[in-house]
Amino acid sequence: MARKHREIGKAGWGYTAIASVIGLIYFFPVLWIILTAFKTRTDALAVPPKLFFTPTLDNFVSVFYRTSITTGTAQATDMGLYFFNSIFIAFTSVGLALIVGTLAAYAFSRYPLKGNDTYLFIILTTRMMPPIVVIIPIFLMFRLSGLAGSYWGIILLYTAFNIPFSVWLVKSFFDELNPEIEDAARMDGATERRVFFNFCIPQILAGLSATFVFGLILTWNEFLFALLLTGVETRTVPVAMARTLGGEVGVDYGLLAAIVTLFLIPIFFVTFLLQNQLLRGVTFGTVKK
Amino acid sequence: MTIELQKLTKRFGSLTAVDTIDLDVGDGEVLCLLGPSGCGKTTTLRMVAGLEAATEGNVMLGGKRVNELAPRERNVAMSFQFYALYPSLSVAENLAYPLYAEKLSGAEIEKRVGQVAKTLQLESVLKRTPSQLAEGEKQRVAVGRSIIRDPQCFLFDEPLSRLDVQLREEMRGEIKEVLQDLSRPTVIVTHDQLEALTMADRIAVMRAGRIEQVDTPHNVFQTPSNLFVAGFIGTPQMNLIPATLTGSSGDGLADFAFEGDQTLKIKVDPAVSQLAPGAKVTLGIRPRNLEISTEPTQDSLSTKIDMVEPMGAETLAHMHDGYHDLRLVTDWRVPLSEGDQMHTRFPPDTTHIFTEDEQVLRSAR
Numbered sequence: 001m002a003r004k005h006r007e008i009g010k011a012g013w014g015y016t017a018i019a020s021v022i023g024l025i026y027f028f029p030v031l032w033i034i035l036t037a038f039k040t041r042t043d044a045l046a047v048p049p050k051l052f053f054t055p056t057l058d059n060f061v062s063v064f065y066r067t068s069i070t071t072g073t074a075q076a077t078d079m080g081l082y083f084f085n086s087i088f089i090a091f092t093s094v095g096l097a098l099i100v101g102t103l104a105a106y107a108f109s110r111y112p113l114k115g116n117d118t119y120l121f122i123i124l125t126t127r128m129m130p131p132i133v134v135i136i137p138i139f140l141m142f143r144l145s146g147l148a149g150s151y152w153g154i155i156l157l158y159t160a161f162n163i164p165f166s167v168w169l170v171k172s173f174f175d176e177l178n179p180e181i182e183d184a185a186r187m188d189g190a191t192e193r194r195v196f197f198n199f200c201i202p203q204i205l206a207g208l209s210a211t212f213v214f215g216l217i218l219t220w221n222e223f224l225f226a227l228l229l230t231g232v233e234t235r236t237v238p239v240a241m242a243r244t245l246g247g248e249v250g251v252d253y254g255l256l257a258a259i260v261t262l263f264l265i266p267i268f269f270v271t272f273l274l275q276n277q278l279l280r281g282v283t284f285g286t287v288k289k
Numbered sequence: 290m291t292i293e294l295q296k297l298t299k300r301f302g303s304l305t306a307v308d309t310i311d312l313d314v315g316d317g318e319v320l321c322l323l324g325p326s327g328c329g330k331t332t333t334l335r336m337v338a339g340l341e342a343a344t345e346g347n348v349m350l351g352g353k354r355v356n357e358l359a360p361r362e363r364n365v366a367m368s369f370q371f372y373a374l375y376p377s378l379s380v381a382e383n384l385a386y387p388l389y390a391e392k393l394s395g396a397e398i399e400k401r402v403g404q405v406a407k408t409l410q411l412e413s414v415l416k417r418t419p420s421q422l423a424e425g426e427k428q429r430v431a432v433g434r435s436i437i438r439d440p441q442c443f444l445f446d447e448p449l450s451r452l453d454v455q456l457r458e459e460m461r462g463e464i465k466e467v468l469q470d471l472s473r474p475t476v477i478v479t480h481d482q483l484e485a486l487t488m489a490d491r492i493a494v495m496r497a498g499r500i501e502q503v504d505t506p507h508n509v510f511q512t513p514s515n516l517f518v519a520g521f522i523g524t525p526q527m528n529l530i531p532a533t534l535t536g537s538s539g540d541g542l543a544d545f546a547f548e549g550d551q552t553l554k555i556k557v558d559p560a561v562s563q564l565a566p567g568a569k570v571t572l573g574i575r576p577r578n579l580e581i582s583t584e585p586t587q588d589s590l591s592t593k594i595d596m597v598e599p600m601g602a603e604t605l606a607h608m609h610d611g612y613h614d615l616r617l618v619t620d621w622r623v624p625l626s627e628g629d630q631m632h633t634r635f636p637p638d639t640t641h642i643f644t645e646d647e648q649v650l651r652s653a654r
Contacts (some may be wrong), residue, residue, distance in 0.1 A: 180373035183340050186360040187367045188434070189390025202377050 017075070030146035030264075044253045059258035081233070082240040086220065089151065089236060089265055093158035094215040098208065100159070101166025105198060108167065109174035110182075113182045120171075123164045131161070131224060139228050149231025157225055169214070173207035174200065211276035213270060220267055237263050290316050290351050290441050292337060297346035299332050299498075306332045308498035309346065314442070317472035320484035320565075324495035325521070330478045333495075334444050337476060339363050350441050357406075361390065363477045367433035367444040371451070371490075372427045374419035378431055381406075381415040387438045405433045408467065422426045437469060443468070443475040447534070449484055461487055482522055486510065494518050516647035519573045525605060525616045529577070530572045537562040545572065549612040554587040556637040558651035564584040570650070571581075575620040576605065578639035584633040589632040597625050608633065 038055035065074045091137070108120060139148070139222050147153030178198065185199045185207065186192075223238040223273075230236060241259050245251055293312040299307040307329040322330040335341035339360035347354050350372045355363050366387070366467040371421045374383050381402055406412045419427060428448070435443055448464060449457045465478070466490050468475055479485050485492050486506040493503040495518070502514045511653045515520035520525050530547065532601045537543040543557045553572075561627055582589050592608040592615060599605075599621065606625050615633060619625070 040330075176370055178373065180371050182370040183335075183338075183373060184367070184369055184373035185375070185386075185433075186340065187338060188363065188387040189361040191361065199375065 033257045034261050034264075036253055037261040039254055039257075041252070041254055044257070059254040060262070062252075062255055063258050063262065070211065078232075079237075079240065080233075082235050082237050083262065085151075086232070086237040086263075087233055089154055089234070090216055090219040091154045094162055094186060094212060094219055096155070097162030097166045097215060098161045098170075098212055100210070101163050102170050102201075102208065104163070104167045105170035105174055106200065109171050110179075120168070123167055126160075131235045135224065135228060138225075141230055148229055149234060151234055154226065154229050154234060154236075157229065158219050158222070162219065165215060165218075166211055169211045170204070173204040177203055206277045206280035209274040213274060213278055216270060217267060291349075292338070292442050292474055292476065293347075293349035293352075295349065297333065297336060297348065298344045299329070299341060305498050310495075310498075310500050312493060312500065312503065314474040314476060316474060317489060319468055319475045319477065319490045321489035321492045322476060322478045322486040322495055322519075323492050324480065326480055327500040328495040330480075330495050331446055332477060333614060334367075334446055334478045337442070337589060338367050338444055341562045344528075356621040364438075364441045365443075365444060366438055366440040366445065368431045368435045368448055370447040370448055372419075372431040372594060374422075374427060374430055375433075376416070376419055379415065380411060380419070380422070383419065384411075384437055385434050387434060399530055401437055404439045408436075408462075409433045409570060423501065424452055425460065428452060428456075428460055432464060432467065436471065440473065442473050443471065445475070445477040446477055448477065450479070450481065457484075458489070464488065465536055468570075478566070480525070486522075494521060496521075512649070513573075513641065514645045514649050516573070516649075519641055519643070523575055525571045525576045525618065527575050528615050529643075530613050530615070532570055532572050533572055534561070534564050534566055534568045536566045538633060544569070547610070549610060549611065550612060551590050553590065555635055555640060557642065559611070560643055560650045564644075564650075569645045571647075572635065573641035573643060574635055576616040577603075578636060579615065579617045580634040580636060581617070581619065581623070582634050585632050586634060588637065589634040592631060592633045594625060594627055594629045594631070595629055 032049075033075050035051075037059050038057070039050070039053055040056055040058065043050050043053045063079050064077055066077050067074050108116060111118065142148035142153050142157075147156070181203075182195050182199055190198065221238065222236075223242070226236045226239045227242070230239060237259065241256065242262070243256060244259070292312075294310055296309045297307060298305065298309050298312060309332065312320070315360040315587045324330050327520065332341055333508060336343050339348075339352075339358060339362075343356055348356055348361060350365070369499070375386065375458050378386065384402045384405055385398050388401060391452060393401075402415070403412075406415055409432060411426065411429055411433060414426055419430070422430065428451070432445075432448070435445075445464075449460055452460060455511060459558075461484060477485070477488060486509075489506055490510045491503060494501045494504055494509060494519050502518045503510055504512075504514075509518060510522055513527075516529065520529055532545040532547050532553070535544045535546045535552070536579075537557070538634040541556050541559070542554055543561055545553045545555075547553070563571075580583060587589065590610050594608050595614075597604060598607070600618075600619055604623065604625055605617050605623050606617045606619070617633065644650055
């Protein structure tokens with residue numbers, strides 16, 4: 001009897017079911033927090049947890065407008081500003097890191113210096129220690145230089161944190177390219193600038209997207225430096241979220257869940273926009289063309 | 290238009306990739322740089338292109354020194370081993386790209402793309418991207434991209450190495466035809482001697498950064514100037530057997546002794562007779578020039594067949610005389626079988642004799 005082989009590209013129902021269950025387990029916490037955002041305070045704290053309830057948008061309203069317990073009047077919160085801060089700071093610093101990192105990666109890949117690997121290693125060492133090690137000196141430096149509490153300060157810091165990662169990742173994408181294509185462009189009359197912008201960059205767009213999203217997620221979630229180095233005006237969402245924990249009425253789970261849900265959206269949106277590129281980016285180089 | 294290389298040298302650190310080579314390629318001439326991998330042939334080509342800077346020496350294009358010019362300023366067309374097609378552009382855009390730099394009008398560009406596409410039978414695939422092409426089509430686009438301009442010279446780096454045997458033969462003819470119409474100096478780098486022998490007007494055989502011999506395909510094959518060229522050109526490889534010159538007589542005959550005490554007496558050039566008896570030499574003879582004799586003669590070795598390989602029209606026999614391996618190729622009708630004892634003749638006019646320092650003393654005519 002010939003053994004029956006499963007056709008490639010066709011998973012059976014069994015495999016699909018197993019994958020779905022695993023996926024559900026992974027996604028459950030996210031689902032739970034999103035559901036909580038639509039629950040009233042009573043529903044949120046109900047035991048056993050309610051799966052069916054009357055959804056409310058009150059939590060989302062109170063993210064931006066809070067009724068003071070003492071005076072009873074609605075007051076605008078600063079959450080809008082904090083969301084703007086998070087988006088502005090993360091996108092700017094990751095974008096800057098990507099630009100600097102791409103230029104550096106191209107140089108490291110195409111015009112290696114004497115001791116190229118040593119330089120690359122030195123760049124990597126900045127990511128080897130836990131950030132908390134340097135937080136006190138950086139805090140003092142920021143205080144002295146007046147960078148503490150400013151947009152520039154935190155953007156510069158995040159840019160610096162993202163550069164090593166960008167250089168390494170983007171360099172690996174450049175290394176994968178066939179240098180003959182660049183040589184051919186040179187022969188066909190292209191200047192070095194054209195070679196870089198018209199031939200190298202378009203070939204690694206997927207890789208650049210992946211690098212951008214990875215950096216964005218890291219920066220988006222960063223809490224420690226944001227806590228110490230941002231001021232009232234430049235506070236980011238993770239810090240603001242932590243501050244709601246010790247509010248006047250204890251932990252407001254509904255409010256927290258609403259902030260988290262809103263906090264998810266920008267990243268989800270970017271990832272969704274770049275999903276095709278991203279998939280190619282993370283599998284880049286794993287399969288030889 | 291000519292290409293002229295003067296004492297061209299390229300060093301990478303302590304490694305000398307190309308060692309003071311001199312080479313001329315005339316207008317309309319096709320020169321093949323042939324050699325084993327790592328012999329510096331691609332580096333030489335890249336120096337002509339301007340993709341690699343020369344350490345010493347001059348690259349002259351049309352009588353002008355171009356060492357300091359960037360590739361785009363040299364007006365040289367080059368096609369690459371892996372085709373180097375621009376992945377995000379269509380075939381038509383790939384073909385047109387070199388023309389953008391020349392600032393031609395859109396209509397002119399379209400006209401030229403049409404012409405080249407017609408010459409190379411690419412008209413039906415102009416809208417596709419390189420990833421949708423077959424190997425042979427990619428190859429043709431690469432060639433098309435280099436011939437679409439009117440450059441000073443053409444450079445081809447291993448143009449056929451990625452094609453399968455049948456396609457290779459077809460493309461060899463096509464490229465040769467295209468090149469004949471272009472009448473510009475052309476340099477082709479290859480490690481495939483058949484490619485070089487069929488396509489080149491002249492062949493430059495390279496080894497370890499040096500040019501060993503530059504001559505027509507016929508001469509490189511028939512009168513190799515040294516042991517390396519003799520062994521490198523020709524399949525199956527030339528038989529090269531170390532021997533000792535034991536004496537020569539006034540009538541132009543010389544005696545050679547081999548390991549195992551067999552001897553050979555053949556007619557040689559006066560240059561050979563001038564060597565002192567006892568000189569170490571190497572006898573070279575192509576497998577197709579060896580002759581089979583039933584009787585022992587003064588110019589034959591007694592040999593035994595180890596293995597017989599039928600090759601269609603011919604048969605290749607691996608033989609030995611107890612100390613040396615010999616290859617013999619003969620007509621398929623000659624009955625040969627494993628274990629046969631026979632006498633193998635070295636006809637004087639096809640036997641090459643090389644000195645101890647590997648230079649040829651006498652070649653077949």
